[in-house]
Amino acid sequence: MGWLEGSAVLVTGGASGLGRAIVERFVDEGARVVVFDRSKDKLDGIAADLKGAVRTVSGDVTSFADNVRACTVAEEEFGGLDTFVGNAGLWDFNRSLLDTPADALADGFDELFAVNVKGYLLGAKAAAPLLRRASGSIVFTLSNAAFYPGGGGPMYTAAKHAALGLVRQLAYELAPYTRVNAVAPGGLATDLRGPDAMGLADRSLTQELPINQILTEHSALRRAVRPQDAVGPYVLLASRESVITTGTVIDISTFGIPQRRPPAD
Numbered sequence: 001m002g003w004l005e006g007s008a009v010l011v012t013g014g015a016s017g018l019g020r021a022i023v024e025r026f027v028d029e030g031a032r033v034v035v036f037d038r039s040k041d042k043l044d045g046i047a048a049d050l051k052g053a054v055r056t057v058s059g060d061v062t063s064f065a066d067n068v069r070a071c072t073v074a075e076e077e078f079g080g081l082d083t084f085v086g087n088a089g090l091w092d093f094n095r096s097l098l099d100t101p102a103d104a105l106a107d108g109f110d111e112l113f114a115v116n117v118k119g120y121l122l123g124a125k126a127a128a129p130l131l132r133r134a135s136g137s138i139v140f141t142l143s144n145a146a147f148y149p150g151g152g153g154p155m156y157t158a159a160k161h162a163a164l165g166l167v168r169q170l171a172y173e174l175a176p177y178t179r180v181n182a183v184a185p186g187g188l189a190t191d192l193r194g195p196d197a198m199g200l201a202d203r204s205l206t207q208e209l210p211i212n213q214i215l216t217e218h219s220a221l222r223r224a225v226r227p228q229d230a231v232g233p234y235v236l237l238a239s240r241e242s243v244i245t246t247g248t249v250i251d252i253s254t255f256g257i258p259q260r261r262p263p264a265d
């Protein structure tokens with residue numbers, strides 16, 4: 001019997017990278033999952049691979065109507081919604097304040113905040129009535145950038161700090177009916193993209209950075225992290241084991257742990 005047997009889940013950005021790993025693991029744990037993403041190709045890929053276990057919704061998390069549409073699919077197909085995973089995100093590819101032209105900074109901010117912050121807010125708004133009915137919960141994907149500098153440029157770091165604010169405020173507002181928590185992963189080798197307004201929509205983190213090498217050399221545990229390695233805390237937070245847990249972030253980034261040199265044997 002899985003940890004999430006019979007539960008209904010919606011994952012935004014669930015067709016790629018970390019979101020896809022969450023969907024696959026949740027299905028393994030017995031959940032039925034609505035995968036909400038704007039990439040039709042990637043949605044087709046996950047639908048083909050997971051067959052009947054998922055429903056896919058093509059849409060944009062910055063649109064309230066699209067978020068409502070995704071929640072409606074969960075209600076109609078699965079009878080409700082137990083967990084909303086807000087996960088779709090963009091990265092700013094470490095573009096710094098001084099090196100970024102002002103117009104790119106302004107437009108990039110609007111696009112990145114619309115996905116990484118407004119997308120979470122509107123998703124929570126759309127899901128809240130169903131989650132209340134199910135005594136369910138929200139799990140947001142944060143990042144080491146929700147706590148520390150250097151995991152992106154100022155736009156990404158500010159957006160993840162803002163999403164941390166959403167965890168705390170929504171945990172306060174939605175109590176005692178709906179729990180709100182988050183997971184903060186560190187670097188992951190995924191297809192993470194950036195704002196179109198900055199010419200970063202077709203760039204991918206994995207193409208841009210030797211992310212596995214960076215993690216192996218610089219993270220406390222000195223190992224590359226696969227998206228599948230980061231999903232356990234989502235299962236825990238979504239499950240009944242976390243029935244008294246709200247307003248909490250599980251930080252699995254290891255960025256708060258200084259490196260030990262030489263490495264321990």
Ligand SMILES: NC(=O)c1ccc[n+]([C@@H]2O[C@H](COP(=O)([O-])OP(=O)(O)OC[C@H]3O[C@@H](n4cnc5c(N)ncnc54)[C@H](O)[C@@H]3O)[C@@H](O)[C@H]2O)c1
Nearest residue numbers: 013016017018037038060061088089143187188190191192
């Ligand atoms: N990759 C990393 O190193 C890393 C580290 C920490 C946190 N994160 C966070 O993990 C989350 C998932 O990112 P990922 O690394 O798996 O990247 P990814 O690009 O592989 O997956 C993100 C998915 O979100 C979708 N998406 C983007 N904008 C959307 C929109 N407006 N509407 C609907 N769907 C949209 C994309 O199509 C994609 O399928 C993000 O919140 C990211 O900030 C990533």
